[in-house]
Each structure stands twice: as C-alpha cells, then as structure tokens.
Amino acid sequence: MKFKSLVLALVLTLLLLAMAGCGQPSDDAEPTATPDIALLETRTEAQLAARLTAIAPEPTPTATEVAPLITPEPTARPTATPTPAPTVMAPPLLIVNVLQNGSANIVVPGWAGVESVLTHYAETMSISALHWLAGSDLVTYVSSHEFAYSRTNETNVFSMRADGSEQHMITGQYLPPDQASGPFVSLHGRVEGAAGVCHVVAQGMASLVDTDDTGAFVLEGVSQSAGWARAVCPQDERVYQGSVSIDAAVPDQEIVITVAPEGQGWRDASFAPDGQRFVGTFYRWKLDDQGEVRFELQGLLYDTAEGEYGRLEIPEGKTFHGAAWSPDGERIVGSLTDEEMAYLWQWDAQGASVGELYHMENSEEEVLTFMNAAWSADGAALAFEVHRWYWWSPEKFRTDLWRVDANGENASALLEVDWGTHATRPSWGAMGTTLFYQLSTSETDLGGLMPTEADIWAIKTDTMETVRWTEDGKSFLPAVRPDGGF
Numbered sequence: 001m002k003f004k005s006l007v008l009a010l011v012l013t014l015l016l017l018a019m020a021g022c023g024q025p026s027d028d029a030e031p032t033a034t035p036d037i038a039l040l041e042t043r044t045e046a047q048l049a050a051r052l053t054a055i056a057p058e059p060t061p062t063a064t065e066v067a068p069l070i071t072p073e074p075t076a077r078p079t080a081t082p083t084p085a086p087t088v089m090a091p092p093l094l095i096v097n098v099l100q101n102g103s104a105n106i107v108v109p110g111w112a113g114v115e116s117v118l119t120h121y122a123e124t125m126s127i128s129a130l131h132w133l134a135g136s137d138l139v140t141y142v143s144s145h146e147f148a149y150s151r152t153n154e155t156n157v158f159s160m161r162a163d164g165s166e167q168h169m170i171t172g173q174y175l176p177p178d179q180a181s182g183p184f185v186s187l188h189g190r191v192e193g194a195a196g197v198c199h200v201v202a203q204g205m206a207s208l209v210d211t212d213d214t215g216a217f218v219l220e221g222v223s224q225s226a227g228w229a230r231a232v233c234p235q236d237e238r239v240y241q242g243s244v245s246i247d248a249a250v251p252d253q254e255i256v257i258t259v260a261p262e263g264q265g266w267r268d269a270s271f272a273p274d275g276q277r278f279v280g281t282f283y284r285w286k287l288d289d290q291g292e293v294r295f296e297l298q299g300l301l302y303d304t305a306e307g308e309y310g311r312l313e314i315p316e317g318k319t320f321h322g323a324a325w326s327p328d329g330e331r332i333v334g335s336l337t338d339e340e341m342a343y344l345w346q347w348d349a350q351g352a353s354v355g356e357l358y359h360m361e362n363s364e365e366e367v368l369t370f371m372n373a374a375w376s377a378d379g380a381a382l383a384f385e386v387h388r389w390y391w392w393s394p395e396k397f398r399t400d401l402w403r404v405d406a407n408g409e410n411a412s413a414l415l416e417v418d419w420g421t422h423a424t425r426p427s428w429g430a431m432g433t434t435l436f437y438q439l440s441t442s443e444t445d446l447g448g449l450m451p452t453e454a455d456i457w458a459i460k461t462d463t464m465e466t467v468r469w470t471e472d473g474k475s476f477l478p479a480v481r482p483d484g485g486f
Helices: 003-014 037-049
Strands: 093-098 104-108 127-132 138-143 156-161 184-192 199-202 216-223 228-235 238-245 254-258 262-271 277-287 293-303 307-311 319-325 331-337 341-348 353-361 366-375 381-390 397-405 412-415 421-428 434-441 455-460 466-468 475-480
Touching (some): 093 127, 127 475, 184 228, 238 254, 277 319, 331 366, 366 421, 381 421, 397 434, 421 475, 434 475, 455 475
Parallel strands (some): 184 254
Antiparallel strands (some): 093 104, 138 156, 199 228, 228 238, 293 307, 319 331, 366 381, 381 397, 397 412, 434 455
16 A cells, blocks of 8 residues: 555544534434433544544655655754745745645645645645744644654644745654764664554654564664654554654664554644744544544644643533634634533633633534634634534534634624535635635535535625635635735
C-alpha cells in the first residue's frame, strides 16, 4: 500500500468526534422528548469506527530515495514568534481544492488572485482546517501530511507563508531531516504488541524502516540528538502505533517500542494575535473492552516554542466541540453541548471557564450542536454552525449558519438550508459584511468530518444574498485574509 492510503484513513481520524445529535431512535422504543446524548455519541462512534481502515505507510527503501509525499518546498526551522515577510503579496482568500490528479492542496483560486498551488501534497484530502494569522502573511492549517515523522500524532498543526514557502510542522516534535545534526549512529530494537511488519522511524530521519516478521529493526543514520522513535503497524482494520524516548548517544542499546490500537492528533487550531500561542481541538481514540472505538475531544493551549501549557476547563456534564481565539487575544469562545442544549462558551486566555455566551435549547423535535465558531476580523461578532438532527425521523440532518454579537446578544440565522444540506466552515470577509462557507449535501451529519464533495459560497450579511464561487464539487475550507480583500 502507498503512504497516501494510511494518510487518507488517518485524516478521517482527525475529525471523528461526531456531534452529539447523530443516530436514530429504536423502532421498538417509545420516543422521549429529551434524547440520551451519551447514547447518541456512542452510536455515532460505532458508525464512524468502520472508517478506521488505516494501512501503514510504505517505507522508502534507502535514505537517498525521496519518499513520495515529501513536500517539494524546503522546510524552515520554526521561530517562536513568526515575523511577516513584507515581500510576499498575500492573496485575499485561500481554499483547499482537489486537483485533477486527486490530491487535495491549499490553493489560491483564480477568482481570488493569481491562481497557484501552495502545498503540492499527494494525499487525498489530508487537510482539515485552514486559517490566516491576522496581521501577517502566515497561514496555519491541520494536516496528516508526513504524520509518521511526528512523535505520536496522526494529524499536526502546520504553518507557511502566503506564497507557500517556509512550510513546517509545528506540533509532534518534528525535526526536518536536513536539520538533523551529526554525528549519526545505528540503533537496533524491536516492536512489541503487533504481529507482522511494522514501520519505524526516529526523530529527524528521512525515511521509514521495515521490521522483520519478529518485530526486529535496525535504524541507520540516526542523529545523536534524536529524542524519540516511533512505530506504525497495520493490523486488520486498525492501526497500531506507539513511540518511546531514546538517547541515541548511548551505544549498543536496544530500543523497545510498544504499540497499541490508539491514536491522537489535532482537529483544528486557532492562533492568538501574538502568533505564538494557539487553542487547539485535540482528539484521542482507543478501543474499549468490547473492541469499540471511543473518541474524546479536548481544548489544549499550545505554545509554538514550549509546547502544551494548559487546557480549557470544561464544565461537568458538557461535551467540547472546538474553540476560537478572539482577535484581541483576551478570550476564547467555543462550542459545548449537554443533554438539553447547545452552547457558545467563554474562557479567558489562560483557559479558565468564564461561562455561557449564548445557548439554544433542544426542542422536542431536534437535537442541536454548535461547531466551528468564527470571529469577525473586528471581533464584533461570531458566526457558527448549528447542526440539527430531526429526532423523530431517521437520517434527517442539516447544518445552518448563525451569527451572534460578541456580547452574546442579537443572535440570528444567516442561512437556513434544506434537510440533507450542510453549510459549514464559516470565514468572515475583512469588512464583516460577507461570510464565506462550504456547502455540501449528505444524508447524515458528518459532525466535523470533511464531506466528499463541496463548493464555496458566500452570503452578504446585510442583504442575505448568497453567491456561489465554485461549481466543481471539489472546493473546501475557505479562509479569508482578515485584513484585506472581500
């Protein structure tokens, strides 16, 4: 199997915590006015578990042969506080587009400037979030690209310049191979917890190495500064993986990597204005005692220089669905649900819970979940998705777009769609009068998973006029530059 097979499967894992309202009532059960949200989440997880059919990446046979999915652009060493490059002409809007060869990449569409492809990835839909960093020419995104070269994550947070240069993986303790310093050594070891061939890499290596049938491996050309080794193993319909800290300077040591059917990664990341901190939607999955996949979302605070430094406080009984940092850097607003309603919730910049900003109660007919809150550039309003599940009818879902003032007042619907239609991933124009989004159709609510087909639309928030910008069914994740254009 090719590397992209695993990446395609694992990018699904990035988005696998479904909204609370997914499932359908039993034919035999008496309907109730208040659905059991925990039961609905369990049903959703069981449905989505079938998607975890990951096949581990094909290793590069030698260190001199280039792995098929290595980014063509050189990867620069990240800095703690990125500085905008004045020579870059930043386009007003970026999208993710599926190209003719089936790969999904970040592009400047022709109608938003000079058409160009920025990422040159070979994977199919490995990108799941795309944002601008306000006041700069930096773009941040989440992708499963080269995930095996991070320590533990299946998906990571990346950044790049608006012209596609200086792409680098921020999370995962990633070390670009061209920055691994010598001297270099050989290490040997074994993988435990999986049968068959696994694929192993150490921090800073340029290619993966196969184990033999017993799990034994030899890693050649490991930098003595390498701090970890990782194994990824295909096992039936699961992927087993694990990592271990190493000291490559210790001679004749045996590296033992224990793997298990579990994984983790980032689903989204929203940066503070300083460009150094972000609040990230982080997922974990593992098997329970019955062999079913279980997922959990957390709101993590991350510093690009220091790593994770805090978590959002989640009130008891509520489920987290993502968060966004305000343009002034003073607060974070995100989405929570419980058995009775959906919330926009507030935290301070240190992750302490401040309380409810806005809520909407479940009716006797619908179960609601808010997702993907997006701040306007001036911080005056938020747009957010309202996922609706019609409780009394199986497989009846839709996703509307709403807005609310930053103080929680004047909430109103921007776009109410037909059942089976989903308006998602809102991104404000710089003037606050245009909201871009992706529009897709699905008989089920994907709850954060990327649809197989979508197009880019925009709505004028003053007149409610909608404009369709693409008609290829292959355009996703609109990201408008906060300080100019549209």
